[in-house]
Each structure stands twice: as structure tokens, then as C-alpha cells.
Amino acid sequence: MKVAIFPPNSLILADLIERRGHEPLAIMKEIRKKVKDAEIDSPPMNITEEDPIKGLKYAAIEVPSGVRGRMSIFGPLIDAAEAAIIMDEAPFGFGCIGCARTNELSVYYLRKRGIPTLELTYPTTREETMELVNKINTFLDQLEEKNG
Amino acid sequence: MVKIAQISCGTEYSGIQKEIEKAAATFGAEIVIPETEIDYIDEAYKKFGFNCASSGIRLMIARAMSIVEGKSDADAIFIATCFRCAEGALVRNEIRRFIQDNTRLPVVTYSFTERTKADELFIRMEALSTIVARKNILAREKQEGLTLGIDSGSTTTKAVLMENNKILGTGWVPTTDVIKSAQEGTDQAMADSGYKFEDLEGIGVTGYGRITIGKHLKAELIQEELSVNSKGAVYLANRQKGEATVLDIGGMDNKVITVNDGIPDNFTMGGICAGASGRFLEITSRRLGIDVSELGPLALKGDYKKGLLNSYCIVFGIQDLVTSLAAGGKREDVAAAACHSVAEQVYEQQLQEIDVREPVIQVGGTSLIEGLVAAVSDILGGMDVIVPENSQYIGAVGSALLVSGMGNRQEKL
Numbered sequence: 001m002k003v004a005i006f007p008p009n010s011l012i013l014a015d016l017i018e019r020r021g022h023e024p025l026a027i028m029k030e031i032r033k034k035v036k037d038a039e040i041d042s043p044p045m046n047i048t049e050e051d052p053i054k055g056l057k058y059a060a061i062e063v064p065s066g067v068r069g070r071m072s073i074f075g076p077l078i079d080a081a082e083a084a085i086i087m088d089e090a091p092f093g094f095g096c097i098g099c100a101r102t103n104e105l106s107v108y109y110l111r112k113r114g115i116p117t118l119e120l121t122y123p124t125t126r127e128e129t130m131e132l133v134n135k136i137n138t139f140l141d142q143l144e145e146k147n148g
Numbered sequence: 149m150v151k152i153a154q155i156s157c158g159t160e161y162s163g164i165q166k167e168i169e170k171a172a173a174t175f176g177a178e179i180v181i182p183e184t185e186i187d188y189i190d191e192a193y194k195k196f197g198f199n200c201a202s203s204g205i206r207l208m209i210a211r212a213m214s215i216v217e218g219k220s221d222a223d224a225i226f227i228a229t230c231f232r233c234a235e236g237a238l239v240r241n242e243i244r245r246f247i248q249d250n251t252r253l254p255v256v257t258y259s260f261t262e263r264t265k266a267d268e269l270f271i272r273m274e275a276l277s278t279i280v281a282r283k284n285i286l287a288r289e290k291q292e293g294l295t296l297g298i299d300s301g302s303t304t305t306k307a308v309l310m311e312n313n314k315i316l317g318t319g320w321v322p323t324t325d326v327i328k329s330a331q332e333g334t335d336q337a338m339a340d341s342g343y344k345f346e347d348l349e350g351i352g353v354t355g356y357g358r359i360t361i362g363k364h365l366k367a368e369l370i371q372e373e374l375s376v377n378s379k380g381a382v383y384l385a386n387r388q389k390g391e392a393t394v395l396d397i398g399g400m401d402n403k404v405i406t407v408n409d410g411i412p413d414n415f416t417m418g419g420i421c422a423g424a425s426g427r428f429l430e431i432t433s434r435r436l437g438i439d440v441s442e443l444g445p446l447a448l449k450g451d452y453k454k455g456l457l458n459s460y461c462i463v464f465g466i467q468d469l470v471t472s473l474a475a476g477g478k479r480e481d482v483a484a485a486a487c488h489s490v491a492e493q494v495y496e497q498q499l500q501e502i503d504v505r506e507p508v509i510q511v512g513g514t515s516l517i518e519g520l521v522a523a524v525s526d527i528l529g530g531m532d533v534i535v536p537e538n539s540q541y542i543g544a545v546g547s548a549l550l551v552s553g554m555g556n557r558q559e560k561l
């Protein structure tokens with residue numbers, strides 16, 4: 001199943017999903033597609049003026065361009081998601097796209113989709129971490145069962 | 149090469165990073181990103197003390213701290229956040245103050261949209277580059293020798309002849325052919341001075357036509373308006389130290405520049421609507437059958453609330469004034485309403501975007517319209533608005549001041 005993650009660039013969440021045989025919907029893959037497009041010349045991520053305009057599908061014109069630019073990449077992933085894992089209060093190193101307003105909007109859209117969603121809080125101890133990984137694995141395995 | 153440290157949030161996702169780098173490169177500068185380690189971000193953020201939700205903005209704070217604490221090296225700072233982001237706007241200004249309070253680095257701030265292009269950033273990058281590379285020129289507080297300043301504006305060309313910190317003569321001509329207009333302005337400024345063109349020790353040029361005129365006259369200084377007008381305004385208003393805001397409501401465009409010790413650090417330029425320009429007041433005067441110089445005193449006698457003006461548009465606005473007059477409205481109320489309308493639009497379109505600092509120094513031809521100055525002060529909640537003597541010659545005075553001390557042109561020619 002296609003599983004959206006939040007933060008959308010969390011390598012750890014993407015890896016856990018892949019290990020359980022699902023497809024993580026992470027923005028790294030989308031950015032890679034842009035960066036590899038030889039026809040676009042807008043470093044560092046090849047996002048152009050057109051992307052924040054595409055983001056208008058998710059946020060109105062009065063919303064800052066940075067939010068709309070982020071949503072132009074993350075929004076279609078939310079639309080394509082069949083399940084989601086949301087991690088709250090994660091530190092920078094876990095994954096981060098820099099903008100609190102985009103975070104609020106993304107989480108809201110994920111919840112609104114009505115797809116199976118696992119919401120977690122970032123662990124602070126070893127025990128919590130093990131419990132969290134188990135929860136994620138159980139959630140992903142159940143998706144498999146439902147799917148199959 | 150001048151190193152400009154970029155402290156920003158949202159430039160990559162707005163697709164404008166390339167434009168920023170292009171603008172800097174055009175003026176011989178390079179954009180650098182202050183380095184910060186992950187642990188340092190939290191440490192710097194806590195030390196700074198501004199609670200913010202966005203991690204991108206926390207990173208901005210850490211980068212600013214890294215500059216202030218000497219962990220990163222830069223010659224100038226460019227601070228930018230997304231237009232309409234409240235958190236970004238708050239932190240942008242606080243970081244600007246923090247850097248200015250703790251370093252001697254020049255700072256320019258900007259709020260961008262996905263439409264921001266390199267040419268909109270040119271004047272800012274040129275100003276930053278100038279401040280770094282020509283610091284000694286901007287440090288000048290007194291005019292010395294015999295110098296000429298020319299401001300080639302979009303509607304008028306101004307020239308000022310100065311000698312040892314005094315204005316000897318001025319010239320004011322409508323801009324037609326830029327070189328011809330500059331020549332006429334110069335002739336007016338030099339007439340009765342007893343000096344000939346060959347006697348000049350330096351020529352400084354600013355404004356839209358600066359490059360053409362500068363090359364033609366072999367000027368010693370060809371400089372954008374941001375640095376020149378800031379310097380000219382604080383010099384004429386005798387506010388060379390501390391903070392100030394320079395407001396220039398022009399015939400075609402408006403500029404608002406915030407300055408710190410005479411050095412510009414933020415700037416907005418508007419020019420979309422003629423209803424917010426000096427042109428609107430010129431047409432109002434014509435409709436009232438008076439010279440534009442009489443509009444200010446007339447407006448001071450009126451009450452803008454009694455003059456019907458429902459539109460900001462120059463066409464519909466004038467129509468409103470005509471209707472108001474036809475219905476028996478007083479001319480002074482109509483004049484006051486016109487001044488208030490221009491001030492209100494400048495406030496809504498530009499002053500709101502910028503961190504306005506007292507005193508406000510109003511310059512340019514429209515600063516001579518007292519009714520407009522009073523309306524600006526009123527709209528800013530009674531803020532102190534200074535109109536220095538010779539405020540209409542701001543760019544020319546700034547150029548004559550800055551070029552003095554750049555060496556004697558007779559020795560070079």
C-alpha cells in the first residue's frame with residue numbers, strides 16, 4: 001500500500017515502511033525527479049515559479065509562497081496515500097520541511113482523507129522507541145492483512 | 149568578492165533561490181549560507197529567546213547567531229522570508245535588529261513571493277555591495293570642495309552645485325532626453341555661481357539615467373538611489389546617526405527606505421497605481437484651478453472626511469472629486485481628501501510592509517505639499533515627519549555629498 005509519512009522527508013519512517021513491503025510516499029523521491037530533470041535550471045531543488053502556483057490547489061493565494069511550494073510537492077502525495085503515519089514533536093534530524101504552517105496543513109489534510117492513520121509522539125527513551133517501532137510494524141502488517 | 153550571507157526561510161520552496169544568487173553575482177557578490185550544526189540550532193534559538201513554531205525560522209535565528217558569534221564569516225547580510233508569513237516578518241525584523249546591534253555588517257531585508265525576479269533584487273544587492281566595497285564613501289558626513297550632483301529621475305532631472313558643505317545653486321528640469329536634461333539642470337545650478345564646468349572637483353550621478361549621464365560626463369560616482377537618497381536625507385535632516393525612515397512619494401513611483409546611521413537596510417518601491425503618486429495631486433490641482441504648490445496650504449485648511457473620495461484609482465478618484473465639487477463641496481476639503489487618499493494608499497501598499505522608524509524624513513517634490521506631509525503623519529498615528537530644506541533635491545544633494553572626497557577630477561582628466 002502507499003503510505004504517506006509525516007514529516008514527509010523522514011528517512012527512518014520511509015525505511016520502516018519499505019521493510020514491511022509497502023511503498024513510502026516520501027518527498028525525497030519527488031525532489032529527485034525534479035533535480036534529475038535536465039530541462040529545469042533552478043537550483044538547489046529545481047522548484048520553479050510554477051510550483052507555488054500548483055500549490056494553489058491546497059492553499060489559497062494569500063498563503064505564503066513557501067507554503068504553497070511545499071504543498072505542490074507534498075499535496076499530491078497526500079492525495080495518493082492509502083494510509084499514513086504521523087510523527088509529532090520530531091526533532092530536526094528525524095525529518096523536517098521547515099515550515100510550521102505547512103506542517104499544520106499537511107497533517108490536517110492527512111486526517112481529512114479518512115485513510116488508516118497512525119499518529120505517534122516522538123519517543124524520548126529506549127523503551128518508548130522499541131514500543132513505537134512495534135506499533136508501526138503492527139500498523140503496517142495490519143494494512144497488509146486488510147489489503148490482502 | 150563580497151560575501152553576502154543569506155539568512156532566509158522558504159526561498160528554495162518558492163523557487164527563487166537562483167534569482168537571489170543571480171542578483172548578487174551581477175554586482176560582484178557571492179551568496180553564502182552561514183553554517184550551523186544541529187545542536188547549535190536549539191542552543192542559539194534558546195539564547196535568542198523568540199518562541200517560533202517553524203523550524204526554518206529557528207534555523208534563521210541560528211544562522212544569525214552564528215554570524216554574531218563569529219562562527220561564520222560574511223561581509224553583508226541578506227534576510228528574507230515569504231511575503232504574508234507573520235512569523236517570518238516578526239523574526240526577520242528582530243534578526244535585523246540583532247545583527248545591527250551586535251555587528252557592523254550592512255543588512256538588507258526582503259519579503260518575497262514566487263514571482264520575485266533577480267532584477268527586483270538588483271538595487272538591494274547593489275546597495276549591499278556598495279556598502280561593503282565603498283564603506284569609506286558612505287561614511288562621509290560633510291561635503292567638501294566643489295562638487296555637482298545630478299539626479300536623473302523619471303519625470304524631472306535635478307542638479308545641485310555644492311561647495312564646502314553649502315548648496316550654491318540648484319537646477320530642476322523635466323526629463324526629456326536624459327543627457328540634454330542633465331546639461332540644462334547643470335547650467336541652471338551653475339548659473340550665478342561664478343564657476344565653470346571645468347572648475348568642478350567631482351560629479352556624482354544617480355537616478356534612472358545615471359549610467360548614460362555618468363559615462364557621458366565621466367562622473368566619479370555613478371550610484372543607485374537607495375544609498376544616495378538615504379545619505380542625502382539624513383544629511384539634509386541632520387540625522388546622520390541612529391534610525392530613520394526616508395519616504396519619497398514621487399511623480400511615478402514611491403520609495404520607502406529604512407536607515408541605520410545613514411546606511412539603508414530595507415527598502416520598498418511601489419509604482420503600480422498612479423492614484424498613489426504625485427501625479428494624482430498634480431491632476432487634482434489642475435481640476436481645482438490652482439498650481440500644485442498651492443495645493444498643500446489649501447489642503448491644510450480642509451477636512452478630508454468632508455471630501456467624498458471612494459476610489460483609489462486616478463481616473464475614478466478624480467471623478468469623485470468632480471462629483472464632490474459639483475455637489476457644493478469645499479475646495480479645501482477636496483484638496484485634503486486628495487492628500488489623504490495618496491497618504492492612505494502609500495501606507496496600505498508600502499509603509500505596512502516595512503518596519504517604520506522615527507523620525508520619518510519625507511523627501512522629493514511632493515514633500516513640499518504640506519497637506520500631504522500632514523496626511524502622512526496623521527495616518528502614521530501622529531508620527532514625527534521631518535521635511536528638510538531642499539528636500540526636493542535629495543538625490544542630487546546625496547550625489548554631491550558622496551562624490552566629495554573621491555579625489556579631484558581635474559587631476560584625473
